Amino acid sequence: MTELEAFCVELAAAAAAVTVPLFRTDCGEENKAERGFDPVTEADKGAEAAIRKLIGARYPDHGVIGEEYGEDRPDAEHVWVLDPVDGTRAFISGLPLWTTLIGLKVAGKPTIGAIAQPYIGELFLGGPSGAVLMARGETTPIRTRSCPRLTDAVISTTDPEIFNGAELGAWTQVRATARLARLGCDAYAYAMVAQGTMDLVAETSLKEWDWTALIPVIEAAGGKVTDWSGGAPSGDGRILAVGDAALTEQALVTLKRAAI
Incomplete structure (x- = not known):
């Protein structure tokens, strides 16, 4: 250390x-x-x-x-x-x-x-x-787990009410594809991605203090954190965290449309 x-x-x-x-x-x-x-x-x-x-x-x-x-x-x-x-x-x-x-x-x-x-x-x-x-x-x-298909993924967001209309539509489609969704976990959900018991978290309207600490934890554990366009997290507050990088593009198929 x-x-x-x-x-x-x-x-x-x-x-x-x-x-x-x-x-x-x-x-x-x-x-x-x-x-x-x-x-x-x-x-x-x-x-x-x-x-x-x-x-x-x-x-x-x-x-x-x-x-x-x-x-x-x-x-x-x-x-x-x-x-x-x-x-x-x-x-x-x-x-x-x-x-x-x-x-x-x-x-x-x-x-x-x-x-x-x-x-x-x-x-x-x-x-x-x-x-x-x-x-x-x-x-x-700790290590993230292998989960290359969104249909097998356990996903999370704190509350769907944080999303605007287009964002909510994107989240709803991702949720409909995933195996299981859990709500209300706040940043604890990202810790579960890092330790390999959950696979994806998508959120919006986050501030820098909401997401900065999450990135080193998830990435050091083998995961990936981006914004909804696939770039580095930024001021728009849209965060996508995955344990298996293969999930990124599958989720972004939907999320990118809401990030325009």
Whole structure:
């Protein structure tokens, strides 16, 4: 494990020290949306503050982009991209499907990522040293599984309501082709792709902090992450993650039409 991979694990532990005690409690929920419902809790804010404090102390020249506190030196060579509680709706509902996402970009490229679910004691780490699951005192290599046909695939999205009309039509067609679809898993679904129990996740309207950490985990495990046009994920927030690269083109047959 490299120094920065080990530091990523340390950051996840610092976040867990904030989030876990607040889970299934009165966590200071607020609605930060002017219209609709976009919750934030003391867990979100406290965990990101704890991570930023450690980064500032250890690597003061590194930049940070976080959901709760914005950007600090976003053009630095090393930039940490943080979502302290991805799946805040799950968090406030008492469902252990929320995660802490910690990604590191080096020269603009997602290089190290962690998907942590500290309540059940799991941390999925991906980077130059490979992809591993750290859980219950053991560190185990993980690998995506072979699934070359969409008709055999287990797929996921958080909620079909995130899609606009064309996107929903594309997702519906992909779902109709796949063997099984599971909803409501947030970023935990990407961890399942990395460990080889799910095969594909498609989502839209994601922010940089939603997807940066996912890329190194899935790619180090043997998978592939693109946008809906087959390129690198970008500001449009459309993400396609697969465990078997053979699924990419099969899904893009439909998804590309919605990305125009």
